[in-house]
Every structure is written in C-alpha cells, then in structure tokens.
Amino acid sequence: MNQSKVAEGLLNDFLQHVRALGGDVEPVKVLRSNTYRVGNAHVLARVAADTGKYFFGLNYINAEEVANLDNSFVAFICGDVGHSVIMPMSELMSLLPQISHDRNGEFKINITKDFELALKGRGNRKSLGGFLNKWESVTSSHGGSTEVTSAEQSFHTVLQGRLIEIGNDRGLQTYSPNRAKRFNNAPLSELTSLDKCPDLQFANYDSLRNIDVIWFREAAKQFYPHSAFEVELSTGIWSGVGRLAALREYSTRLFVVSNEHKRFEQVMQSQPELHSRVRNVATDHVGVLYSAETRLRDLRREIGV
Numbered sequence: 163m164n165q166s167k168v169a170e171g172l173l174n175d176f177l178q179h180v181r182a183l184g185g186d187v188e189p190v191k192v193l194r195s196n197t198y199r200v201g202n203a204h205v206l207a208r209v210a211a212d213t214g215k216y217f218f219g220l221n222y223i224n225a226e227e228v229a230n231l232d233n234s235f236v237a238f239i240c241g242d243v244g245h246s247v248i249m250p251m252s253e254l255m256s257l258l259p260q261i262s263h264d265r266n267g268e269f270k271i272n273i274t275k276d277f278e279l280a281l282k283g284r285g286n287r288k289s290l291g292g293f294l295n296k297w298e299s300v301t302s303s304h305g306g307s308t309e310v311t312s313a314e315q316s317f318h319t320v321l322q323g324r325l326i327e328i329g330n331d332r333g334l335q336t337y338s339p340n341r342a343k344r345f346n347n348a349p350l351s352e353l354t355s356l357d358k359c360p361d362l363q364f365a366n367y368d369s370l371r372n373i374d375v376i377w378f379r380e381a382a383k384q385f386y387p388h389s390a391f392e393v394e395l396s397t398g399i400w401s402g403v404g405r406l407a408a409l410r411e412y413s414t415r416l417f418v419v420s421n422e423h424k425r426f427e428q429v430m431q432s433q434p435e436l437h438s439r440v441r442n443v444a445t446d447h448v449g450v451l452y453s454a455e456t457r458l459r460d461l462r463r464e465i466g467v
Contacts, residue, residue, distance in 0.1 A: 172209035175243040180205075183301050190231075190313045192395060194446060195224040197231075202310045203300045204231040206251070208271075212241030215274050222258065222267040223449040229255050230320050230345065232310045235300055240273055247277060248300060249293040257281070257288065267453050314396045319343040319350070321393045321419055321445060322375050324452035326353045329377040331459050334388055337376045360385035362412070369408035374419075387414040394420040395445075399429045406440060407433075416440045419448055 173196060180187050180200055190197040196207045206228040210216040218238055228234050234251040260281040263269040272280040277294055278287040322338055323345025329336040330353070337359050341351035351357070359371040360378060362385075370376075374393045378385040387409055392402030399418055406416045416439050420426055426442040433440075 168211045169209050172211075172239050172241075172243070173207060176207050176209070176237065176239050176246070179243045180297075180300070183297060185301050192313050192317045193224070193227050195228065197228050197313075199313065200300050203233040203235060204228065204313065205248075205300055206234070206236045207239065208236065209239040210241070210273075215272055216240040218271040218273070220269045220271055222263070222269065223453050225251070225255065225258065225269075226346065227317060227320055227449075231313060231316050237300070238271070238273060240277070244295070245277075246295055246297075247273065247290045247293045248296040249290065250299070253293075260286075265457070267457070317445075318374075318393050318395055319345055321448055322350060323353060324448055325375040325391050325393075325419075326350065328452055328455050329375070329389070330355060331455050332377070335378040335380050335385060337378065338374060339372050340374070356385075362387065362409075364411035365408045369405045373405050373408070374402075387412050389415040389417065391417045391419055391443075394418055394422070399426055403429055403433060403436065403440060407436060410436065410439070417443050419443050419445060421445055 177187055177198070180198075185200045188199045190199055190204060198205050198207065206224070208218045208220060210218050216238065228236070229251040235248055236251055236254050238247040239245075240247060257279065258269060261269050261271060261279075262282055273290065274280065274287070277290045279290050280286070281288060319340065322340060322343070326336045326338055335356050336354045337356040338350050338354050339359070341349060341354075343350050345353065356378065359367075359376065361367055362370060373390050375391040377388040377390075379388045380386075390406055390409055392406055394402045399420060399422065402418055406418070409416060416436070418426055418440060420442060421444055423442050423444075430437045430440060
C-alpha cells in the first residue's frame, strides 16, 4: 500500500466533502501544515488509513500554531471521510498532556475502531464518539459576520510569543509593543517582563518602542539591548529593517523573521551599513528553537539542575 497516495486521496476526499457542504475552502499558506480556512473556521486536517486502528502523528509546534487561530478545529479522517472526528483544537490541546510523545514533540495519536482516543496508562481511553462527523461545527459559521483575525496576524503573534518566552527562559528582560495580542490564551503583556520599553540614549525612541520583540540585559539597573526581532510575514521587510536601524549604535544582534529570504537580501543590498548586522531567520527555525528551549526548560525543572 502506497501510504502517501492513500493520504493524498483521503485529504482530497475531505476537501471535496467540505466544498459539497457549501464551504469555500482556502489553504492557510502561512502555516506549514494541512490547515484550511472554511468560512470563518480554521481546520487542521489529519488523515489515516484503516489498519484496524487509526494512527496520526502530530507535532506540538503545528498544533499550537493552529490552536492560536480563531475558530480552530482538527479533523481526524479515520479511513474514509464518512468516519471523521471533528473537534475543537482547544479540546485536543487539553488532551495532549495525556498522550504519549517522543523527545521531538511528536504526539502519537491512536484512535480505535470504536473511536476512542488512547491516553497514557493501561486501558485509559476517551470516547470521541460525540465528535464523529460533526461537520456542522465547522460549516455553521459560513456566511457569518463575525470578524476573524487573519492567519497571518495570528501567526505573527505566535512568533512574537515564542521569541518572548525564549528570551525569558534565557534570563533576559523582554519587551513587545503588542501587549493586547494573545499567545496561548495569554496577552503578550503577561509574558513580557517589561511593561515599558527602556529609553536608550542613542536610539530613536519612537522606532525603538515599536520593534516586535526586544531582549534586554540588565546590569546595575541599566538596560542594554541584547537582541531585537522584527517579524515580517506580509507587510514587507523595509519597515522592519527601518525600525531595527534604531539600534545601529549598539552591539545588539538584529534579526528579521521572514521566509522571504530573496526579498530580504534585496532590501539589505540597499542598506550596506546594516548588511552585516541583520540576519534573516526562517519562521520554522523560530519554532524549532522554541521547542528545544521549552524542552530544556522543562527538563531542568524536572531534574532540578
């Protein structure tokens, strides 16, 4: 059995079924997963062949990104589209701590033929029958007027939240101007350690305080900019580099988080004084780093070292 062909066929069946229910389906291109916008909902589609049970691999990083989208769901296609478990991502996220995973954060999701989810512990199961073929939970928002935050805006905040938490874990002071934006249900204002951006002698304050994330080193009640990050997904790179330029007089590490590496190089060619100072970081690399730093933090807490 060609597993990739089976998976491709099941995914196509899922998309055709949603369209037949009257939904406009668009891929969420900013995420590296099979996530789709269906009306005002966002749906992560996972598929599995019928082998006596249904096995799905799911990386925590991908799950977290989808969970931060408005009206987000996961659809587990169990062998065929007529046996689809459709549940809110919030429900799945609450169950993940009870599901086995490897050291890379890959969860092993096993659903039985009776549509029970295998949890840690012998015989420990959770019935998913109440979510079987709950297509209306995804399609009921079609044509609604509820405003939905775009995937780009949500992912922008996810990247900010991850960078803030990495800085916190490294013992640095963290700042972000987007204080009301939420990451994992917490406003960024609760994640950053600084309520106000420090005023630096040799930096334009209006530009400085609008940089997406800044890490500061504190010494003798003075703040020194350690690293600064501009997340650029759809607004262009020029403006981000312009804000980072406020720190040109400091030895701060400067980063643009973007998958548009060619565009980044074009912009930096016109900024020769900053070309060697600013680095481009892919969004995936932020996720990998965040995952590694989170596992290290949890391990330190677990063993007390």
